[in-house]
Amino acid sequence: MAENQAVPAQNQPTAEWLEQHARYLASAAWEERRSAVLQRDKYQCQARLERCTQKATQVHHLSYRHWRNEPLFDLASVCWVCHEEITRMDRGKLVEIVTKRDLEHEQFLHFWEAGLHREKPSEPEQSG
């Protein structure tokens, strides 16, 4: 947990983070990444949600884990309609997504452990 530049873990980003983010989005470094991503995706929207215009003009963060030093695979070209929709969904569902991920992880551990136990010889599964 030494990521001191990462997005705050709360559901809502702090005003301070938003300000830093706005400054980052105005920087030359972001402009360079942004145009590299748009060129990579050939200016085609990668979201294709309902009402998609298909013409990508914006770049969406798939993850903020590497914020301000994003590998290009953390970024995707999107049209403005899809971007608005994604932002809206992310904002409303952040808690839900995080909770769900924890649940899935627990389920995974559960199945994994069950699998380990199954490897041990237990009762022979033969029908009589």
Ligand SMILES: [Zn+2]
């Ligand atoms: Zn779109």
